[in-house]
Amino acid sequence: MREITVVEALNEALREEMRRDENVVLLGEDIGKYWQGAFKVTKGLEEEFGSDRVRDTPISENAIVGCAVGAAMTGLRPVAEIMFGDLVALAMDQICNQAAKLRYMSGGQVRVPMVLRTPFGAGGSYASHHSQSLEAWFIHVPGLKVVQPSNAYDAKGLLKASIRDDNPVVFCEHKFVYGLKGTVPEEDYVVPLGEARVAREGEDITIVATSLMVERALRAAAALEEDGISCEIVDPRTLRPLDEETLCASAKKTGKVLIIHEACDTGGISGEITKTLVRRVFYYLDAIEILAGKDAPIPFAPVMEKWVAPDEERIKKAVKEIVV
């Protein structure tokens, strides 16, 4: 099967969904033919679908998301791009008070089928206005689905599923997942929201990893295998709804869990996963540990930036501390 990058996979997902459904429109800053998206996810789409459906917006994040909300309520299926994840802070009212709640507050009368795509994550020395991982903010708001792909196959299938979903979806793309290559079929498929993936099967420990951390965990697991430690890796893929069954089944099987994310330690998705495991499989657990980003804004200098996020070495060390 052919291999493509996550960016190419996302681009294909958008293109195919726009061909499939003329109600799919794109909104965002510099997503059109002149710039093609800050990370080129929307490359070539204005050329194919025209400027009515691929709309370069003013730098007005709150209006971009609000416009998507209003368009979604009235029959379109907008995909809005916020150029950097940190900038969702500018649009929080429209995401959390409007997109998430309007169906509920209208007694189920309206639907808000929109996707908010945004690149998160550290690694480029962009400093703390362009590097944070904020996915956990959104799981706290009932009414929002939250998706975080780690590879090309999932990125394409999850984005297609998100566009077809009738709920608002926050779709978190890691900037350093964008370049990862993976096998992606030519034919149409979706990855259903709310289904985790066992990225690697193992016996001794369950590593729950999200986004870029899946890749790092896979590399750590390959190295640990040489030391005789067999790691199972579960990628939740969707943070809300969370696939509790797959997480609990793996935790029951190995009895030891390490949860890894790049987002900072306090208030991250790891707390939520821990809650789920403690509620449901507490008596099967020998150990549960969290390896998250340090509790700091993302710093600029590469030496500091690299240090705040979990890396392969730290993952290996954490696993050994639990298993050995």
Add this chain to the structure above:
Amino acid sequence: MEDIEMYKKMLEIRMFEEKVYDLFAQNLIPGTMHLYMGQEAVAVGVCAALTPNDFITSTHRGHGHCIAKGASLKKMMAEIFGKKTGYCKGKGGSMHITDKNIGMLGANAVVGGAIPIAVGAGLSCKLKYPERVTACFFGDGASNQGTFHEGINMASVWDLPVIFVCENNLYAMGTRQSLVMNIQDISQRAAGYKIPGVTVDGNDVMAVHEEAQRAVARARNGEGPTLLECKTYRHKGHSRFDPAKYRPPEEVAEWMARDPIESFRDKLLDKGIPEEFLHKIESTVEAEIDEAVKFAEESPLPEPEDALKDVWVIE
């Protein structure tokens, strides 16, 4: 809409709110509410220029917009009572009444929150329903929000069929307009976005209607948005518990003397409409309001567990 119908709609708003005001005092209605009384000419004058398919967005002070767009008084009253039969099944209350079937996209309790939503509805009009327009109601306070500037700019640059209706009742909660902006006419802000900005007497329903028709025609012709500022005045405080002591008595008296319903009634009488006919309308509306209250009172409460329904679209 004929002027008699406009008169009836204005009366519906006024009498609905007078009733709600009384019921609230009797502790029959939970929460708070923001009465539209005194501003009826704006909602009615604008909505009379719209078709049932056109969209509107509204505010925390939204009863008037709902009624003017054609919402059911029964379902509104039931919602305000927190009943299962209300528009939002008791989940929204006074500040969130929505009726998708008449294009009423919802009252919205974040000041300025619905402005970009109206822009999005305008985008749907442009791409999907070229015969439709969207009217976006908001207050003077909202015109200081970023959403106002972002939304109008976006609608302007995309030529979207949106009528931005600023109901300038001179106070953002208790804060006088002059304390928070250095202009008197908010319509001046339209110039910054190269769209027409018009200020009209918001207590004169026919004047509002005429300007609204002009703005709607522009929008339907693909000529883009208009900012229509309607100067008006709240008869009551910001919310139910606000006695509005911050307003000078002479200012209140001046505006109360220019009640939009009484002055329109006088005009209708001058036109030769028989007073008995107006009386008949008044008693019809009274009966409709009584029916709405009866419906709300007799309706069942939601089950507590209904709180978990409608969070998600579940297919």
